[in-house]
Amino acid sequence: MRRERRVVMLDDFKPTWMVESLYHISPEKLKENGIDTILTDLDNTLIPWNNSIGTNKINEWIRFMKENGINVIVVSNNNPKRVGIAVEKLDIPFVAHALKPLNRGIKQTLKRFKLTPKQVVMVGDQLMTDIWAANNCHIKSIWVKPLVETDMFPTKINRFLESVVYKKLKKKYPNLNWKEDIY
Template sequence: MLAKFLPTWMVQATYDISPTKLKELGIKVVLTDLDNTLIAWNNPYGTQELRTWMAALKAAGIALVVVSNNSQTRVDRAVSKLELPFVSRALKPLTRGIKKAMHDYQVTKDEVVMVGDQLLTDIWAANNSGIASILVKPILPSDAWNTRINRFFEKFVMTALVKKYPKLTYRKDININERNTK
């Protein structure tokens, strides 16, 4: 049961994930959660750091797609300035949103990775879909009200994960030669 929440990698911040390393892994599409993963939940404009990372992904030939449980209106408002494609109402931890994005971009499970800040939605959805995942620390220490419930339960899950998998730690980037294994 605990393995459902085990991320493939853990990285300090989304923008620390190296497009070069993703390319080496054969990744063609990065799926990312929206709030507190790609942008601060209360700042739909993003940062210069985000724009730099997006440009590096594009230069590496890697598509970036937002997969969010939020409504279409909320996601569209948040990503329109960033000109990013998205799947709204993804129903994570179910696989609907991930499967839709994979179908739209015609990629296999080995060509996609899910990046998110929540074990109970993003990482679980990736594992349910059979794809690699990257858990990142939330951009902000605060969350929207509906995420605070997940964070409460995540503390217990993370404690159990670290106990079972003592090497789990946030790193500066992914290590393509080392994955967390179940």
């Protein structure tokens, strides 16, 4: 049986929500939307890409989420060693080599932690990987601004493509704007 090919459409890159930063996401709003688990990208979403460890601010945010019944799991394209070092002090689980925008890493996470698509949200700073992967898995997504303005070379290419895609999304969905929290 041949596998049917699917054409990539503009809506494949449309985030459910756009929030200024991870720190603006409230557990109350997540719960209102039936979400109890955040799947988060690592680099430039949870910590700066050029920082191998988290900050006190991210530790406080994770603790706050946990205290409010929200689980946090890192889903990263990075190798296990890099991700392990980065999240060790944060005391949160992770899945590495996620291969976003493919759905492999997210599906692996859902299976490993016995989660359903309706109870999770993918948070990331890239339309071309994080948001597309979430849409490939039929889960909600939150696009956040990158923590730092610099990027590794491959990400710079994605940022260029992302700017083109976002302009087209904005034209199709004029109300697609950065917010202070999910609505």
